[in-house]
Amino acid sequence: MEGQEREMSLRFLAEPADVNFGGKVHGGAVMKWIDLAAYACAAQWSGKYCITAYAGGIRFVEPIHVGNMIEVNAKVLYTGRTSMHIGIDVRAGDPTETDKYLKTHCLVIMVAVNADGKSTPVPQWEPETEHDIYLRDSAIRLMEMRKKIGAEMESFVHEA
Template sequence: MGRDNREVTLRFLAEPGDVNFGGKVHGGAVMKWIDLAAYACSAAWSGKYCITVYAGGIRFVQPILVGNLVEVSAKVIYTGSSSMHIAIDVQASDPKELNNRLTTHCIVIMVAVDEHGKPTQVPKWVPETEEDVTLERSAIKLMKMRQEIGEEMEAHVKLLKSNLESRF
């Protein structure tokens, strides 16, 4: 397909229903916004229905206040055969001042699926600028690190399971 729809930005006001007990927007609301932006971006890039398979490295940098103008920006930074790595930045500002500040950042991996829920091909994204090359390298490095963490977690679970079985 070779689509040009690599980036999506959602903009809206943080509402009172998004607030936590501390008076700030709660992390669950922010995670929902991240998932929505990742879906919009991956669907626009692939032209297909997409599902979230991973959301990680979520960094809550600063709080979002009720009434802030929120911008959730999503950008394709790497594509596999059916997967798309989406970099997400959440920014917020007082709508009277429009001084955006980074509040949250993460990477989400989306997979395009067919009508039977099976992974399906997506257009290849090719970096065009030095920044794009850096983003793609970062996505590949993070992918390798997630694999190592997954292997370590699997070994940890086996050890825990073995310890539990030996007790009974």
């Protein structure tokens, strides 16, 4: 579909309200930014309202400091029938400098839904470059691992 973009970035400054007790930006703020970028990317790709189905593999590489320029990059890595696997990386650095450094990365799965809240088909994405094929295949491998982990996690669910 013409006009679809599979990649987008959010940029903003880390604010004092984002700080944790240790004086760094807290993980909850970073997770919110990840969810916002994943939604924006999925909605932009699909042209539909989307919901978060899964966020996993979140790795906090380095702390983020208040006042840092934050760049949250989101990219469609794989499309299922109604889902989009979005790769996210969070970079940050001094706003007076151009360099941004990887702080966090993860994978988010978004599902497009219709007005009734039922999942609805999304445009398919086909990788063209060797790197995009690698990213798609990695997303598929992660999906298979997630299914296995999900089955194991069922033992933690307590019946009421």
